[in-house]
Amino acid sequence: MNFEHYYFAAGFNSVPDELDLAVLFSGEGKPYPGHKMGPAVHDYYLIHTVLAGEGMFQCGNISQKCRTGDTFVIFPGALFSYQADDTLPWHYVWIALQGNSVAALLSDAGITKERPLLHAENVDELTSLYERTRQSFQQSPYPRLESLEASGWARLLLHKFGLSNLDVLPARPQEMPEMIDRQIDQAIRWISLQFHQQISIDQIAATLGYHRAHLSKAFKQRTGLSPKQYLLKMRMDKAKGLLEGTLSIDQVASSVGFNDALYFSKQFRKYFGIPPSEYRAALRSNN
Structure with missing residues (x-):
């Protein structure tokens, strides 16, 4: 058990060498009340989805309380912090990504540096995808196949984010191809x-x-x-x-x-x- 969490589980990719999208690690945790990360910066994309409880996410000029179904995305180089609520600490899952295509894929799902938050009602579906991603790293004799599997689940996760974020995607007829x-x-x-x-x-x-x-x-x-x-x-x-x-x-x-x-x-x-x-x-x- 991680000493700052009631519950902590993670899977790590030993060969994250896909150029377009690679999963670095994925995990799940129930931190103690008031548990805080940051202020800090990362050199990768870090995505959290709240399964239960509450916490505060801050990045740049954005400061928002996140609850069940909320997802927040930390972009490389962005100064961030997030903290579990003192009375109802959140239970969340996370995934870290790197690659040349990640920013474009996030943007396709309506997620940008200026808009790093979204809300989804299909929490069970998202939880399953996070779990499958984490379980890809079972330390088999074939780590590259594990990495390939994890990147596939990650793409499905971004797809689900996009379906939950349709209200911010271009939808006017003049913006859509005939x-x-x-x-x-x-x-x-x-x-x-x-x-x-x-x-x-x-x-x-x-x-x-x-x-x-x-x-x-x-x-x-x-x-x-x-x-x-x-x-x-x-x-x-x-x-x-x-x-x-x-x-x-x-x-x-x-x-x-x-x-x-x-x-x-x-x-x-x-x-x-x-x-x-x-x-x-x-x-x-x-x-």
């Missing part, structure tokens, strides 16, 4: 990642909830190409890059979504004005 724009983004991403598959434009349109003609019109307005033309361009550009390597023409064709190497060669020649074999020969001759 639905068709979002669907076009998804279609572009789909083609960019799945060009090697037998993609059906009809299937993309149906999945995104649009008639093929409507999707194709919006797609062309955005990219200057129809979905079919965009797919062909993606395949041909990828094929050019692969022809610089050691794959056979058949293997290049298969890698960019053509089951028939002869048909691939015909399409390549039609697109670039030269068959893939001659393109490769020219590359080697130049080199």
Whole structure:
């Protein structure tokens, strides 16, 4: 037991080397009445959620009493202090984060240096995520897998914070992308990642909830190409890059979504004005 707490439990990450988001440690505690931390600064992000009781959080010009369901976030370099109530000391859970993406992920959830507090009604859900994060560090023979698991739970925790903080997130129509724009983004991403598959434009349109003609019109307005033309361009550009390597023409064709190497060669020649074999020969001759 920590000598300043009725109850104290923590888990620590021995290899927090994820660059975008890593959990340093996570814990739970029931401090004694009047227990105080700070004034101090940290070089990591420290998040507390109050499960019961009360306490005071101070950071910069912010001073607020926190109760059940309240969460306060301490940012790196920010001078802070927090103290348990003298008569009804809080019971809280915490998680410490570091990484290049943490500030952006917190901002996506509506949490910033200027707005480091939020209230959530789903305390049981948050408690479970904190506990799962802490229990990730069971000192198994695979600490990097533990770290990976913990960062996954941490992302879910930030997701829950965002759902509890919707009132401060941008919601006005002019600040939100049009639905068709979002669907076009998804279609572009789909083609960019799945060009090697037998993609059906009809299937993309149906999945995104649009008639093929409507999707194709919006797609062309955005990219200057129809979905079919965009797919062909993606395949041909990828094929050019692969022809610089050691794959056979058949293997290049298969890698960019053509089951028939002869048909691939015909399409390549039609697109670039030269068959893939001659393109490769020219590359080697130049080199």
